[in-house]
Amino acid sequence: RKEVEQDPGPFNVPEGATVAFNCTYSNSASQSFFWYRQDCRKEPKLLMSVYSSGNEDGRFTAQLNRASQYISLLIRDSKLSDSATYLCVVNNRDDKIIFGKGTRLHILP
């Protein structure tokens, strides 16, 4: 089993719709979790951290399920500008940082 797995997509979603995708991780001792966003031909940038209690930042909601070892990202009222690749990132206690391969999202006008 890969350490961090994501559905590569692409997810083709009409503007204004809600979209969600998950990321699973294999190390039950993983310490912290993040979603990064990467635009085409650009560097990855932090979108949001994922807290145990779940957290929201505007239209974005991230959740962590430690029992089933997955994190999720929900985007409400999607905008054309949300089109990007979303990378799931897991940090272990030894500062090892593991990236998923990313989920591509296309918002359709």
Next chain:
Amino acid sequence: NAGVTQTPKFQVLKTGQSMTLQCAQDMNHEYMSWYRQDPGMGLRLIHYSVGAGITDQGEVPNGYNVSRSTTEDFPLRLLSAAPSQTSVYFCASSYLTGGANVLTFGAGSRLTVL
């Protein structure tokens, strides 16, 4: 704030040539790393450093050398370029937090080896 600065942005090499990709950060981050990104492969860690004078291998270190003589700089050297090293290279840095590192990436360096 400059953040993480990578140079050059683009480079074309011939097989067998050597070169150095430069990375500098001005945030006093202890942790610095180099990734390569290829289509369908995601980000793969080449080398990383947890402080000046300390470096370690990542997932795909072969064909690359690094050094960390200062906190700010972490150059990546290609010793004898091969077409398989054609890729986009990202440098990233962060504070060391014992498991909650938030990486700041440079803008990337696109390397083509002919």
